[in-house]
Each structure stands twice: as C-alpha cells, then as structure tokens.
Amino acid sequence: MGWVNAVVQGVLLGGVYALFACGLALMFGVMRIINLAHGDVAVLGAYLVLVVLDHWNVSPFLAIVPVLPVMLIIGYVFQRAVLERSLRSGVLVPLLTTFGLSIVIQNLLLEKFSPDVRSLGGQAGSVVTASWQITSQISISAIGALTLGVAVAILGGLQLFLAKTPAGRRMRATAQDPDTAELVGIDSRAVYARATAIAVAIAAIGGLFLAVRSTFDPFAGPTQLIFAFEAVVIGGLGSLWGTLAGGIVLGVAQTIGEQINPEYSALAGHLVFLVVLASPRGGIFRLRGASA
C-alpha cells in the first residue's frame, strides 16, 4: 500500500470519525458540554442493531431504521431526566454525570451481551468487500465511500436544518444566548432535549458504520469518544464542516501512521491532535457563520 493510497484510505476513514464527532460538536455547540458517554451511546446503537438482526434477517443498514427512533427517544428522555438537571450546576457536574453514565452503559452492555468482540460486517453483504480499483496502487472501498457519503449527507442535512428551519433557528438562538432566547418565547429546555436526541441518533449511525467496517465490544466506546473529540478539536470547536475536516485529518494521520508501523495508528492521531492543540490558534479550521 503506497503513501497516496494511505491518504485516500484516511480520507474515507475520516467519514466515520466525522459521524461520531458531529453529535459531540452539536451538543457542545448548543449546550457547551461534552458528553463523555457519547462513544458508549454509539456502541449502544450498534448493539441495538445487533438485537434487531437477531429477530429479522435483513441488512444492518435496514436494521438501523427501527433503532433510530428508539435512540431519538433515549436521547430526549436522557436530556430531560438527567442532563438538564446537571446543566444548572456549573461545568463540572455534566462531565461527572456523563462519565458515570459511560461506566454504567459499558457494564450493562457487558452484562447483557458478554465481552465477545462482535462485527456486523458479515451481515452487511457485498458492500463490505466491493471496491473500485483506481490505479494499481489505489482502490476505493465501497463501504468507505458509503461512510463518507453518509457523513457528508448528515452534516449537510444538519447544516440545512440549522440554517433554514424554524427549529434550527431556535437552536442557534438558544446556543448563542439561552436567556435571551427564553425572553422571545423559546423553550430552551425543549431545544436542548432535541439537540441531544439528534446527537444520540447520529451517534448510533456512527456506531453502525463502526460495527460494519470493523469490530466492537462493550468497552469500545471510550476510544471512539477520544477520536470524535480529537476530530472536533482539530476541526475547530463548534463548526460542523470543520468537524468533517477534522475527522479527515485524523483519519489521514492514522492511516499514515499505520503505513509507517501498524502499531502507530492511534498514536499518530493523538500526536496530530496534540500538535494542533499546541499551535497558536488551537484548531486548523475556524469557520464562522452558520455553525451550531
């Protein structure tokens, strides 16, 4: 595998990270909190797809359809019942609450599904193995292209939702100043719950692609959270398209690291993150405008 191919594969891999990252970025943009259970929520989504597949013999991409409304409800209820309470008491409490939730989700998944490593790749059919040979060195896998395509579509959809719809406008207003938004009749708590619901559902889609492309187990969440967070920070906090760019930069860093030595994959991503952190601007892309 040549260097050019490593970059191409990295760009495709970036699609997965962008899927994980955009929910994180949405919640951070609207509520200024980082959900430390975000990765575990994504893994929970993958397990729910697994449960659906146990009952119906369909493609995982079809099995996600009934999972999504469930995830929306989980996110909405979680925000109203738990996170909303924690938002009132400063920055520490949401962090501690979501960290506690992360441990609870991991161990409940372990209890329910055993520590076995699972994959949904087998049930996904030919899309996992198909690829287009561009040159003798470079090939684009169908699943990679599909991931990146879905990531772009979801980010674009989210951007349109925020920019064009009344609900999106309310979300942006609440993100900028919740008190003033309340003054003009916006129920900020409902807006927050909607944002969390969307973030949780998108995380489940990320979990689906993780499960189809590679493997997952009950403790796979924290790693995905770290990658998502790195993508968000590299992309510049709170900007959606920056998140996609950050995901791609992270993906390319990992595949290039892997090209040097298979063990360096995650480390290369961490190092790029730390270098970006150390740079004066602290983020490559700082897009202004219709960010969440």
Add this chain to the structure above:
Amino acid sequence: MTPEAPVAGVVVQRWNRLSIGFTSVFGLFAVALFLVPVVLSANSTEKMTSLLILVLLAAMWNALAGYGGLVSVGQQAFIGLGAYGTVWLVNHNMNPYRAMIVAALFCAALSIPLSFLVLRFRGAQFAIGMWVVAEAVGILVSFDQSLGAGSGTSLLALNYYSPSKRQADTYWLTLGMTAFFLVALFLLVRSRLGVSLQAIRDDEHAAASLGVRVVAGKRILFVLAAAGCGAAGAMTLANTLFIEPSSIFGVDWTAYMIFMVLVGGVGTFEGPIIGAVILFLIQNEYGNDGVWYLVGLGGAAMFFALLLPRGVWGAARERYGIRLLPLGYHLRVPRRPATRAAE
C-alpha cells in the same frame, strides 16, 4: 461591614475548640498509623497500603477539581509514569524505594512543560485533552520492550527483601508519601494562594479581573497532582509487584477518583479521605462482583453529581457547620447586637 470599621466584638478566627481537638486527634491518628505493620498481619498491611494509595489519589484529584476547577480524565498518565518510571530506574540499578521517590519527582518535572499545553483548555476540553495525553503515553510505554511492552512487567528487585519486610517498608513509604502530599495540600489551601485558587474555581474571569494569577495558580495544582499521582502509581507497583500498560494507564483510575471525591465531597479537605474509605470498604465487600460493582460505582457517581453535589462531607458540613480542620477563616459574631457592644 467595611474593613476600616470593624464591628466591635466580632472575632475573626481560624481555630476553634473542635478544630484544635480534631487536628490533634488527626495528628495522633497519623502517628498511630505508623504502627500498622508492627501490629497487623502482612495481608492487612497490604490492604492498608492500598487504602492509603486511594486516599492520596482522591486528595490529588480533589486538588485539581475541587480547588482548581480542573476535571482531569487523564491522571492515569502520571500514575502509569510513576510506576513505569520506577521500573526503568530500578532496571538502571537504583534502589527500588529511592526510585519510587525519584519517579514521583520525574512526574512533577514532566508536568511543567505539559501544563503549558493542556492548561490552555478549559472544562471538558481539558478533561479529554488529558485523556488523550494518557492514551498517548500509555501507547508509547507499551512500545518499550525493556519495560515488558504490552504484556507488563514486575518489580523483581523487591523480591530480595523478605515478604514481611517488603510489605512493611512499602507501607511506611506510602504512609510517608500520603502524609507529605496531604500536608502540602493543606498548607497550600490555607495560604494566600489557596484563597486565590478558590476564587479561580468559582469564577475564573472575575478572579483574573481582581489580579489573581489564574494560570500560575492552576499550574501549581497541576504539578502537585502530577507528583502525587506519580507517587501513587509507584506505590501501587510496590504493593502489587506487577503492572501492565492497559491497566495502569486505564481510565478506571479516573472512575475511582471521581467516585471518591464526589461521594466524599468535592472541594472539601476531609471529604475525599472519607470517600476513599468508603470506596475501600466497597471494594473489599463487592469488588469481586465485577459488572454490578462497576454499574453501582457509575450510578453512585451520577446520583451524587446530580442530587448531592457536595458529597457526604460537604452536606454534613453545611448542615451542622462543623469544621474539623482549620482551613478557612470564620467570623464569630457575639450574641448581643453589635451596636450595643459599641456603646
């Protein structure tokens, strides 16, 4: 009440009868702890060592979160470096116990340049930024073949000592380290710096506008906590004799620290010690129950964060106004109205 016109009869006090009594008892208790290896069995000494390590970890995490407002999910970076630093130094022919102290100092030294990187971040960004640092350090250590790579390593040098002597020496060093860091934190919090640190925690921008050197204050806490966690890691190695990167650099440490500090009382001096004792008792009782034990820990952390954010000790202190250690200043207002006293 303006400073230039103090109300007659109002006394600013730091010590009261309860805190004098309790501080003496606490000091005597610390002295009594020195006798543990003499009085108790080797097995109990090992357990007491692990309790002291928990106390040290809780106090250090509380120093960051409770006094500096810095929630770190990556203190295991220093726990692991303290442990692996000890192994490295012993491999280079240093006395194991001296190596543990040097490894803790190494963690402090390393945390200074690191602080310039991570203290640019606030809140959640700092939390996960530290986590990434811990992951990166853990991966780097697991590349080193001389440190046993990913499969772990043991501190063979300690096998030259007889088990009872090793257990006792490890215990005393742990007690000494824990006492040192608790006293250091105590003096820090009582000092002028302690007041400015609490101002930073409560409102960073307001504190900065009053001339508090925000970043310098945070940096001192960060370095102290790095040294303390490094010491705790080195002592964990001495107590268990075996470490592997995936567990010593694991995020479980953070789960334990959050639990202890939240349950005991974040931002109080006594609370994390109480939290450590509670976690120690739970570990001994339910530690073998695996999954449900961890679900319980996570659930308890959520419960305390949401419903009892001041923890057991914070709530008790607020309710009854007790102060066991003389950390702050209190005003004692006379029972008669002040105006009458001035006549």
